[in-house]
Amino acid sequence: MEPVSKDIIERAARSSLYFRDYVQFVHNWEPRPHQQLWVEALQQLADGTLKDVSGNPTRKLMILAFPGSGKTDTMCEYNAWVIGRSCLAGEIPQIGYVAYADDVAMIRSVAVRDTIEYSENYRLVFPYSIPHKDKRWAGHEWFLWRSDWSKKDPTFRSAGITGGILSYRFPTLITIDDPHDPKNMKTTHQKDEVWRIWQTTIKTRAYEGTPIVLICTRWAEDDLAGRLMSVEKDWHVIHTPVLDEFEESMWPSEKSGMGFSTRSLMELRRMDKEAFLTQYMALPPSSVGDIFKWWTFGPRPVRDQIDRVYQCWDTAYTKKSWSSYSAMVEMVKLKNGRVFVSDVFRDKMEFPALLDAVMLKHAQAENYWGSDVMVLVENKASGAPVVDMFSKGLPGRIRKVDLPRHSERGSQQKDLVGRAAAISKYFETGHIILPDTFEPWKDEYLSEMKAFPRGQYDDQVSATLLGLEYIYPARTLNADYRLEVSYEGWGNA
Secondary structure, three states, X not given: OOOOOHHHHHHHHHHHHOHHHHHHHOOOOOOOHHHHHHHHHHHHHHHOOOEOOOOOEOOEEEEEEOOOOOHHHHHHHHHHHHHHHHHHOOOOOOEEEEEOOHHHHHHHHHHHHHHHHXXXXXXXXXXXXXXXXXXXXXXXXXXXXXXXXXXXXXXXXXXXXXXXXXXXXXXXXXXXXXXXXXXXXXXXXXXXXXXXXXXXXXXXXXXXXXOEEEEEOOOOOOOHHHHHHHHOOOOEEEEEOOEOOOOOEOOOOOOOOOOOOHHHHHHHHHHOHHHHHHHHOOOOOXXXXXXXXXXXXXXXXXXXXEEEEEEEEEOOOOOOOOOOOEEEEEEEEEOOOOEEEXXXXXXXXXXXHHHHHHHHHHHHHHHHHOOOEEEEXXXXXXXXXXXXXXXXOOOOOEEEEEOOXXXXXXXXXXXXXXHHHHHHHHHHOOOEEEEOOOOOOHHHHHHHHHHOOOOOXXXXXXXXXXHHHHHOHXXXXXXXXXXXXXXXOOOOO
């Protein structure tokens, strides 16, 4: 055996203590930026210092990440590290690994097993992790040498979510790596079955102190991760979307071919936005809606039913923020007091293009409805210039709306949630009507409204609230929230 340098000995010693050092020394890779929080949380889980959302100690870690983010590689390496630490401490490791199918879980098992058997650096770090091939050394189940052979359960057991993991207990670690695939997500019954297996099988195989890791891609609002977040509040949850807040790839393409370019991600989003939000952004839209749950559909009104038409703009003109979309919701106030949502526009634009869009949409609406169209713009940094630029081009037809920020009460997002809750009653009572025909904007609009406040965007929500608070001002006023409209020089409503 070749002599081992002092540097190697020091790296091996650190690797036995720290997961980050381990993956660098044994597996020869550096955690990518999007994996940094994973590594930190996995270390805390192993050290017993992980906290849930309320700050209480927890042994449950949930990582929600995009396809191809390195979830499985990270967890295979983590399982090998946990086994080695357990052996080094004189314990008898017993680990369960669950995936969506038996053969998929077995591939993970073989990766962990082969690391222990063949990696020289692993043996330097964890010399007491010794294969016992005479006992069992299969793909899905295997044993290491142990001090107490009366312990019947294997060192490692892998299985599909519906596989035969029921007869074992796993005090050291349970990993659930992508419990869903398209085959077990087709029906509510299939999703219910995965939930039942978690409650009656997987969960019961753990001891009170067993660490549990769920790492997965989202598939639907009511997948296993969604139900756990809704029912069990003692999870530490890490949300890893593929795009950061500046709409840049969290894992830029590498020379090795790994990663995603921002351009390719934008193309994926363009082709199937709902699937992209669900799987790549880990933001599945609500099938019912968190705040906006009730929807009324009807035919387009005719001109003699119309009282007034409004185009409500939530404006922005920078391309450097994930929230920098300008959105317009066109609302037709009917003589019977209801509101018909007749058009929605949303795009990311620099200021000149935004001004052109305001003028174009206004001209199209006046031509279609044959009456004056009032433009409402929130009086904020990007909205005020729009009003100022078009006050002469649209005399009497544009208004800036001032909304209080309530910074002392919380963030702007919380203010938006409060406003949405107050206005949602008009959707519930059928006051707000959407077209009952196909419209190119309708699915995207409904998706954002249903997903709010958990969705990626809220521009169309903001524009909707701006218009409805203006149309129904007396009914939305209260002591804590007031709609203020500046009338100077704008004519009559």
